[in-house]
Amino acid sequence: MLWWDSCPVELCELGRKSMLIGPNAPISFESKYRASHMAHVYDFYKPDLASEYPVVDGKLSQTCYLMALDSCYRQYCAKYEKLVGEQFSISDADYCVFHSPYNKLVQKSFARLYFNDFMRNCSSVDNDAKEKLQPFANLTSEESYQSRDLEKGSQQLAKHLYDIKVQPSTLLPKQIGNMYTASLYAALASVIYNKHASLSGQRIVMFSYGSGLTSTMFSFKLNEGQHPFSLTNIASVLDVTAKLESRHVTSPEKFIDTLKLMEHRYGAKDFETSKDISLLPPGTFYLTKVDSMYRRFYEKKTDGIVDGKIKCSNGIANGH
Amino acid sequence: MLWWDSCPVELCELGRKSMLIGPNAPISFESKYRASHMAHVYDFYKPDLASEYPVVDGKLSQTCYLMALDSCYRQYCAKYEKLVGEQFSISDADYCVFHSPYNKLVQKSFARLYFNDFMRNCSSVDNDAKEKLQPFANLTSEESYQSRDLEKGSQQLAKHLYDIKVQPSTLLPKQIGNMYTASLYAALASVIYNKHASLSGQRIVMFSYGSGLTSTMFSFKLNEGQHPFSLTNIASVLDVTAKLESRHVTSPEKFIDTLKLMEHRYGAKDFETSKDISLLPPGTFYLTKVDSMYRRFYEKKTDGIVDGKIKCSNGIANGH
Numbered sequence: 001m002l003w004w005d006s007c008p009v010e011l012c013e014l015g016r017k018s019m020l021i022g023p024n025a026p027i028s029f030e031s032k033y034r035a036s037h038m039a040h041v042y043d044f045y046k047p048d049l050a051s052e053y054p055v056v057d058g059k060l061s062q063t064c065y066l067m068a069l070d071s072c073y074r075q076y077c078a079k080y081e082k083l084v085g086e087q088f089s090i091s092d093a094d095y096c097v098f099h100s101p102y103n104k105l106v107q108k109s110f111a112r113l114y115f116n117d118f119m120r121n122c123s124s125v126d127n128d129a130k131e132k133l134q135p136f137a138n139l140t141s142e143e144s145y146q147s148r149d150l151e152k153g154s155q156q157l158a159k160h161l162y163d164i165k166v167q168p169s170t171l172l173p174k175q176i177g178n179m180y181t182a183s184l185y186a187a188l189a190s191v192i193y194n195k196h197a198s199l200s201g202q203r204i205v206m207f208s209y210g211s212g213l214t215s216t217m218f219s220f221k222l223n224e225g226q227h228p229f230s231l232t233n234i235a236s237v238l239d240v241t242a243k244l245e246s247r248h249v250t251s252p253e254k255f256i257d258t259l260k261l262m263e264h265r266y267g268a269k270d271f272e273t274s275k276d277i278s279l280l281p282p283g284t285f286y287l288t289k290v291d292s293m294y295r296r297f298y299e300k301k302t303d304g305i306v307d308g309k310i311k312c313s314n315g316i317a318n319g320h
Numbered sequence: 321m322l323w324w325d326s327c328p329v330e331l332c333e334l335g336r337k338s339m340l341i342g343p344n345a346p347i348s349f350e351s352k353y354r355a356s357h358m359a360h361v362y363d364f365y366k367p368d369l370a371s372e373y374p375v376v377d378g379k380l381s382q383t384c385y386l387m388a389l390d391s392c393y394r395q396y397c398a399k400y401e402k403l404v405g406e407q408f409s410i411s412d413a414d415y416c417v418f419h420s421p422y423n424k425l426v427q428k429s430f431a432r433l434y435f436n437d438f439m440r441n442c443s444s445v446d447n448d449a450k451e452k453l454q455p456f457a458n459l460t461s462e463e464s465y466q467s468r469d470l471e472k473g474s475q476q477l478a479k480h481l482y483d484i485k486v487q488p489s490t491l492l493p494k495q496i497g498n499m500y501t502a503s504l505y506a507a508l509a510s511v512i513y514n515k516h517a518s519l520s521g522q523r524i525v526m527f528s529y530g531s532g533l534t535s536t537m538f539s540f541k542l543n544e545g546q547h548p549f550s551l552t553n554i555a556s557v558l559d560v561t562a563k564l565e566s567r568h569v570t571s572p573e574k575f576i577d578t579l580k581l582m583e584h585r586y587g588a589k590d591f592e593t594s595k596d597i598s599l600l601p602p603g604t605f606y607l608t609k610v611d612s613m614y615r616r617f618y619e620k621k622t623d624g625i626v627d628g629k630i631k632c633s634n635g636i637a638n639g640h
Contacts, residue, residue: 047614049587050370055614267369294367294375 026225035075044211072217089122094202100173114158346545355395364531392537409442414522420493434478516555
């Protein structure tokens with residue numbers, strides 16, 4: 001049972017993505033190193049179809065994520081080493097971008113890659129760190145996932161690399177919260193937005209994860225590309241800062257009321273939605289009612305039309 | 321909202337399919353004529369996630385099906401005529417195979433193609449039939465979908481062609497009932513099973529339909545092919561008669577009890593299934609329990625193992 005994207009529209013807003021695939025791209029996949037891992041596990045799933053909420057086994061979910069990360073990284077390194085003839089380590093990744101349900105797990109994940117490098121005796125781990133990680137060298141995998149000392153120690157030792165290789169990807173995931181499927185691409189967008197001027201020739205390693213579970217590590221190389229498909233233009237269109245600033249501040253009470261309303265209406269029929277659409281940007285399609293046969297009706301917010309063109313608060317007619 | 325395959329395992333059993341796609345196939349697609357039609361309609365859908373059952377607007381559903389059929393057939397004919405330079409009519413199809421929720425709709429559908437041919441002045445419609453259909457020539461499309469007289473008349477006039485071009489496809493759909501997605505392929509399997517010895521060089525036109533709706537008309541040409549991928553061998557492996565005969569007869573009361581049990585357990589947790597697995601063929605995987613976390617547990621029926629090989633009632637270890 002796999003868990004796909006599903007989250008409140010408001011929280012996902014900034015996480016939506018579209019991809020253009022073609023030649024001479026500023027982002028070129030290194031498909032030959034791609035590594036996947038799958039397992040049948042009940043870590044995070046949605047068995048109760050009448051409820052909006054999933055069932056989560058938090059501890060299992062976290063261990064599954066790290067096991068999948070280990071497995072993908074091992075395969076990715078093996079493929080790289082076979083094809084390139086040199087050892088791969090996190091030194092060869094300029095940025096590491098993770099599926100980001102919450103930032104703490106991203107920190108643990110990068111530390112886990114660092115621990116993998118230690119176990120593989122990579123030069124990315126300096127002598128001081130090697131000495132400090134030595135006490136954990138003989139743990140079984142299972143023990144290593146449970147060890148709080150290893151978790152804390154490796155995070156501290158990897159901190160200087162985390163700040164360089166991971167921190168730039170955490171802007172949107174931290175600001176928006178869990179976007180499920182979109183979180184990996186929101187993290188990538190954060191790197192491009194933050195670092196576009198210096199990305200040419202660099203490698204980004206991506207780690208995707210879907211509970212249930214299926215997981216892939218893949219990478220790409222970046223180059224500036226040509227307008228309009230250049231990194232500079234992508235960063236400019238992303239316009240992350242302005243979009244984050246255009247968010248509406250809501251009181252916790254109102255937010256909770258909204259969640260309650262969604263929970264109540266999940267799978268329901270025979271209701272009309274609120275008439276207050278003042279917070280929606282022009283061009284937005286919105287649900288007006290669900291009738292007694294569960295048929296759904298939508299309108300499009302049309303105000304803000306100037307000379308036949310839709311004018312949005314962020315300057316883009318996004319049409320969702 | 322599209323409706324995909326979902327039906328009781330027992331009823332679908334014979335409808336399962338797998339496809340092997342490769343060169344020198346006995347069934348070769350005529351992709352260039354393929355025609356599709358989509359529309360946003362609430363004809364048959366599943367909005368109540370807590371219920372096993374869909375919501376059906378029967379009258380709308382039937383009209384949508386016929387409208388999609390008209391639209392696909394018009395496009396299919398236009399493509400054929402553009403590429404081949406000759407008019408297409410049902411005379412050019414040796415068999416017409418329809419998505420088959422129930423046989424009455426299949427009869428109506430073929431009659432509808434015949435009426436289309438009449439409106440397009442095709443030679444597939446003889447002079448006597450042309451005269452009898454003339455009173456319906458000026459109906460609007462909407463009127464033509466509602467006219468009981470047209471429906472009855474065109475079915476009678478198309479009857480002799482229906483018996484030749486459609487009847488051979490109705491064996492499994494009639495014997496098994498609605499298989500949803502699988503129904504189109506069960507109908508195709510019926511033609512191959514019934515007519516494999518005379519199919520070489522012939523054309524089968526297929527009409528697929530999924531509520532919501534999306535629909536495609538496509539065709540292929542047949543040739544005997546080489547063992548093991550020959551029509552003769554496919555018909556032999558299908559072994560339809562023996563499979564139909566190996567079904568178990570159940571009293572209506574027991575059947576209703578089984579449906580009630582399924583309805584009660586749909587989306588439920590914390591139950592164990594019946595210990596009676598005597599009706600399952602060896603090699604079958606079956607659900608034994610769903611625990612309090614909704615986790616599902618399966619066993620495989622292993623009796624009937626002889627010398628390490630699974631022996632099934634129909635001679636095939638199908639592993640489902």
